[in-house]
Amino acid sequence: MGKEVNIAVVLIRAYKVSQQQGLLALREFDFKFEELKWMADKMFDLLHKNIHISQAYEILQNYRKDFKEESIHKLIVSGLMCIFDGQNINYLIELLASILEENNRDKFMEEIKGIVKNDTDTIAEIKKKYLEKEPFSINTDIPLESLLSSVKMKKALEKMTGKEIKGILIGMSGESAEKVMDFIDEYELKLIDEESYEDIDEQYIINAKNKFIACINE
Numbered sequence: 001m002g003k004e005v006n007i008a009v010v011l012i013r014a015y016k017v018s019q020q021q022g023l024l025a026l027r028e029f030d031f032k033f034e035e036l037k038w039m040a041d042k043m044f045d046l047l048h049k050n051i052h053i054s055q056a057y058e059i060l061q062n063y064r065k066d067f068k069e070e071s072i073h074k075l076i077v078s079g080l081m082c083i084f085d086g087q088n089i090n091y092l093i094e095l096l097a098s099i100l101e102e103n104n105r106d107k108f109m110e111e112i113k114g115i116v117k118n119d120t121d122t123i124a125e126i127k128k129k130y131l132e133k134e135p136f137s138i139n140t141d142i143p144l145e146s147l148l149s150s151v152k153m154k155k156a157l158e159k160m161t162g163k164e165i166k167g168i169l170i171g172m173s174g175e176s177a178e179k180v181m182d183f184i185d186e187y188e189l190k191l192i193d194e195e196s197y198e199d200i201d202e203q204y205i206i207n208a209k210n211k212f213i214a215c216i217n218e
Contacts, residue, residue: 002104002107003033003072004069004071004072004075004099004100004101004104005100005104005107005108005111006032006033007033007036007072007075007076007079008075008079008096008097008099008100008108009108009111009112009115010031010032010033010036011036011075011076011079011080011083011092011096012089012092012093012096012112012115012116013029013115014026014029014031014040014079014083015079015082015083015089015092016089016115016116017029018083018084019089019190023083023084026040026044026083027044035067035072035076036076039060039063039076039077039080040080042059042060042063043056043060043080043084046059047084053081053084053085056081056084057077057081060077060080060081061077071099071100074099075096075099075100078095078096078099079092079095079096082095086187087187088185088186088187089116089187090186093109093112093116096108097109122190123186123189123190126189126190126193127178127181127189129193130169130170130174130177130178130181131174131177131178132174133173133174133177134173134174135171135172135173136170136171136172136202136205137171137202139202139206140170140171140172140202140205140206140209141171141172141173141176142168142171142172142176142209142212142213143176144175144176144179146213146216147176147179147180147216149216150183152215152216152217152218153179153180153183153216154183155215156212156215156216156218157180157183157184157212159211159215160208160211160212160215162188162191162192162195163192163195163196163200163208164208164211164212165180165184165192165208166192166193166195166200167200167204167205167207167208167209168180168205168208168209168212169181169192170200170205171205171206171208171209172209
């Protein structure tokens with residue numbers, strides 16, 4: 001297995017660690033390759049200086065001349081940007097695979113099967129939790145007829161916090177929750193589900209529901 005594939009696999013492992021333990025855990029992560037470790041440290045240093053991630057991307061791009069192989073540099077920069085920006089893992093996988101040559105793509109996809117195999121199951125379990133439930137109360141449910149406009153609903157969700165979205169998912173029936181979750185990215189749904197239950201009582205849910213409906217009706 002070539003160096004490019006090995007680096008791509010390490011980046012997937014690093015992504016998983018960052019999602020499970022937080023970005024700071026990558027300070028102690030074994031990146032295996034000196035250039036990958038160096039670029040990760042550089043990324044931490046830039047963020048510590050309050051440099052925006054888009055600006056950090058521009059800076060890391062300028063280190064291309066320090067790499068013998070442009071594909072290695074591209075893999076590392078692309079992977080680190082996805083990790084530090086919290087992008088969807090499927091996007092990271094497809095991005096890295098697109099940088100690898102076609103024959104290396106198959107090797108890469110085979111190597112990461114064991115690393116990412118539980119992601120789909122986790123999403124399925126999260127969705128199942130909201131789908132197989134009754135409304136929190138008669139006052140918190142949102143009927144399906146209020147969720148007919150996909151465009152308005154998507155825009156409304158963009159104006160809600162993660163905790164508020166969790167509130168409306170808890171408050172509504174499984175049938176309505178399914179309709180709402182169709183417009184939530186899988187990575188975002190994981191983050192929403194991890195929101196604390198603290199303060200999510202009936203009144204909080206009602207307030208979140210009213211805000212959501214008001215945004216839909218704007």
